[in-house]
Amino acid sequence: MKKNITVLGAGAMGSRVATRLLEAGYSVSIYNRSRSRASALINAGATYCETPVQAVARADIVISMLTDDLAARAVWLDKKNGAMQGMKPGAIAIESSTLSIACITELSAVFAQQGISFLDAPVVGSRPQAESGALVFLVGGSQATLARVELFLSFLSSAVYHMGENGTGAIMKLAVNAFFGIQVAAFGEVTGWLKKSGIDQQQSIELFNKLPVMSPALQGISKLLASENYQPFFPIDLVEKDFAYMLKQAAQVNAQTPCVVATHKSYQQAIKKGYGGDNISGVVRLWGEC
Structure with a gap:
């Protein structure tokens, strides 16, 4: 018998995870601050709950x-309606938002x-990875707890990595995002310089993609750049956060972390220019506008 699942947050990622679970026959309850964002999930069979504490009752x-620390603390820890107030004995809480280490430490302690x-x-x-079940989970917490949900996580992912105690998953995720963000910004600087130096941008991107200096992640970014596609799979607002x-x-x-500091300033500048979304x-x- 499949487990009862509650998904807190019906945004870009939560909605896709919930959809995949519903399609697989899981019983899914949903909480989202805005009910309208969950309408498609409700139509697909999810049970919508008005508060987090109601949503987790059977889970x-x-x-x-969720988006950030503020949202996570409100959803989990609110003294009246927080999810923690309603979880049944034996239930497992999984925080898959990208949060600060301080917030994860606080949640873990509580x-x-x-x-x-x-x-x-x-x-x-x-x-796309959330839709197809190809996410990668970076897990912090006890091995025993992970063992209880590993099949569930595996259904949503292509890999599950146990990083260590609580907080280590969050640390690794921030490292991954920073490393990715540095690569993208550096690529933008270099290709912007090449363009201003008279090198055709399409030609330079095609050449980079033939060279071993390009990571698979940057190859994906280069395809978006070639078509000037800025659809927000990972919005700059969240990158900066x-x-x-x-x-x-x-x-x-x-x-x-001098490279991280410098790159952070670039994303802050992008937000000031109106590119946060x-x-x-x-x-x-x-660098294309300099």
Whole structure:
């Protein structure tokens, strides 16, 4: 018998995860701040609940996919309607949002106090991977807890990596996003310089894609650039948020991150220019306009 699942958040990622679960025959309850965003899921068979505490009442597994720390704290920890107030004994909480380490540490401590099993399990991948079950989970928490939900996570993903104790999944996710963001910004700088130096942009992109210096991620970005497609698979607003979270934690452990600092400023500049809703690839417009 399939488990009862609650998905907290019906945004770009949560809605796609919920759809995949519904198509596989899971019983899915949904909470989203705006009911209208969940209308397609309701029509597909999901049970919509007005509050997080109502949404988790029957759940064996609760997975959260939210925007930021503020949203996560409100959904989990609100004293009246927070999901933590309504979870049944034995249920497992999975936080798959990209959050700060401070927020994950706080959630982990509160869940432990309440005797609730908790994993931080942010994902690598975007909307297409969520739809096809090809996400990658980076998990922090006990091996025993992970073992209880590994089949469930595997249904949504192509790989599940156990990074260590609570918080390590979140740390790894911020590292992945920062590394990706640095690559995209650097590519934008270089191709912008080439364009201003008289090299055809299409030609330079095609050449880069034939060389070993291009990562698979950058190859994907280059295809978007070639068609000037800035559809927000990973919006710049969220890229900047993740850089800020990483830098805050890096300062706490006295890590030197000059490349991250410099790149963060580029994404902040992109937001000031009105590109915050664009995909991460839109940062290249900074150097195309100089």
